[in-house]
Amino acid sequence: MNASPSGFSNPDRSLASRDAALPGLAWLLDNTRLSELLGETVRVTRVRYKPGTSLLVAYRRLRNGSFDYGWAYTLATPSAKLLRRESTSRSRGGNMRVLRPDPAHPDILVGVGGVEDDWALYRNLAWLRETGAERLGLHPRAAAGLPGGSSVLRYKPERRLVLFAHKASTAVVIKTVAKPAGTGQQTAFLNRLERHGVQLLPQLGDAECLEHGISACVAWGGGDLAGLDDDSAAFAAGEALARLHCVPVDGSAAEPSANAAAQLRATRTMVSVLLPALEEPARRIEAGLGPLLPDGAGSGHVLVHGDFSPDQVLVGGSEVRLIDFDRAHAGTAEADLGSFAAAEEATLRASGGSPAGGPKTARLTEGYRRAGGRFTRSGMDAWTAFRLFNSSVDPFRDRSPDWAEEMSWHLNRATELIP
Numbered sequence: 001m002n003a004s005p006s007g008f009s010n011p012d013r014s015l016a017s018r019d020a021a022l023p024g025l026a027w028l029l030d031n032t033r034l035s036e037l038l039g040e041t042v043r044v045t046r047v048r049y050k051p052g053t054s055l056l057v058a059y060r061r062l063r064n065g066s067f068d069y070g071w072a073y074t075l076a077t078p079s080a081k082l083l084r085r086e087s088t089s090r091s092r093g094g095n096m097r098v099l100r101p102d103p104a105h106p107d108i109l110v111g112v113g114g115v116e117d118d119w120a121l122y123r124n125l126a127w128l129r130e131t132g133a134e135r136l137g138l139h140p141r142a143a144a145g146l147p148g149g150s151s152v153l154r155y156k157p158e159r160r161l162v163l164f165a166h167k168a169s170t171a172v173v174i175k176t177v178a179k180p181a182g183t184g185q186q187t188a189f190l191n192r193l194e195r196h197g198v199q200l201l202p203q204l205g206d207a208e209c210l211e212h213g214i215s216a217c218v219a220w221g222g223g224d225l226a227g228l229d230d231d232s233a234a235f236a237a238g239e240a241l242a243r244l245h246c247v248p249v250d251g252s253a254a255e256p257s258a259n260a261a262a263q264l265r266a267t268r269t270m271v272s273v274l275l276p277a278l279e280e281p282a283r284r285i286e287a288g289l290g291p292l293l294p295d296g297a298g299s300g301h302v303l304v305h306g307d308f309s310p311d312q313v314l315v316g317g318s319e320v321r322l323i324d325f326d327r328a329h330a331g332t333a334e335a336d337l338g339s340f341a342a343a344e345e346a347t348l349r350a351s352g353g354s355p356a357g358g359p360k361t362a363r364l365t366e367g368y369r370r371a372g373g374r375f376t377r378s379g380m381d382a383w384t385a386f387r388l389f390n391s392s393v394d395p396f397r398d399r400s401p402d403w404a405e406e407m408s409w410h411l412n413r414a415t416e417l418i419p
Helices: 010-017 031-037 080-091 122-135 188-197 205-213 231-245 258-272 275-290 333-348 358-370 377-397 405-416
Strands: 044-051 055-065 066-075 098-099 110-114 151-156 160-167 170-177 214-220 302-304 313-316 319-322 329-331
Touching: 010 258, 044 151, 055 188, 055 313, 066 080, 066 151, 066 329, 080 098, 080 110, 110 122, 122 170, 122 205, 122 214, 170 188, 231 302, 231 313, 231 319, 231 333, 231 358, 258 377, 258 405, 275 377, 302 333, 333 358, 333 377, 377 405
Parallel strands: none
Antiparallel strands: 044 055, 055 066, 066 110, 098 110, 151 160, 160 170, 170 214, 302 329, 313 319
16 A cells, blocks of 8 residues: 555645634644734644544744743634633633634634633642642742743643643652543552552652642653663663563553544544545555454453553663553553554654564563563554554644655555554
């Protein structure tokens, strides 16, 4: 297969023209038009798109010499929901605004605001500012906005906000999510991992922080494995992953949010919406992978990370630390290994044959085997293809300028790995 979006010279414009229910797409998918609407230069960094229903974007701007983040949201008409949110925001001192980008069509509404106005994160951010910051030993509470002295590292609107702050002379990373922290962030779960030799970062905060979606840890190391070419660190990461997979699976392990078949179906549907020319290749991948990926609990299942990739491995000298266990659940070892390989392949953009992955994956699997881990290459290839397919929509969500070509590459490479 050689899936190619050659018919889409401007895929964003083509998408906006096909979704008549969301005329606001034309402004929110275009950095120039959104900048003109806001009256300042911004760049969209993340989108969440529900065809025919809504588009929510995060954007970044430069203010006072540092990056600042905001969001913009448009809904299918009638969109009185945005006007109600604007009124509520004003009543609690927020700065959300509703804009009308087209005077000829006043029913087209776009809501905009800063991270502190995020509808899903607002309550937990307010608690962090008013109570949680002091519990974490940070700067005194701020009257509004973010905790004093903090800056934004990552922002996914209505999902999570990651902040960088200081506790005395120590750098701290704080994550705020919309819902209470799940199993993978609970103290008892993390303590169990440590007892089995999994290298983690010490967690700050307490149970009340977790109830408000707040988790924090001291910043550690010199970067993550995604940004470092360190063979010894990749080997050590493999050993650490093997230790994770040796942790006994019990009732505290969360179930995956969706089974493989459901994820394949959802991805195929979104690929078809974004680039109709790739619908048939996406259907063939869905059909080819379905029988290769067993669903449900199995006797060979282990405790998997659930989102394992080079950027989930922090490196400090000769040591590594694994992070972000939000998606930990019972599954197959090959799922974690394939997830790592797919993330590396997406960076290298290389194609051709098996095995999956690149040089970091090769060292990871060496370390994994040395520490007693066992897996099959065929299973790892299948899960790599699964992750490549499911992440094919990420270039669109992350607003890569070449997202159509990157989506095509993901599908081509996934197809190569399916026997």
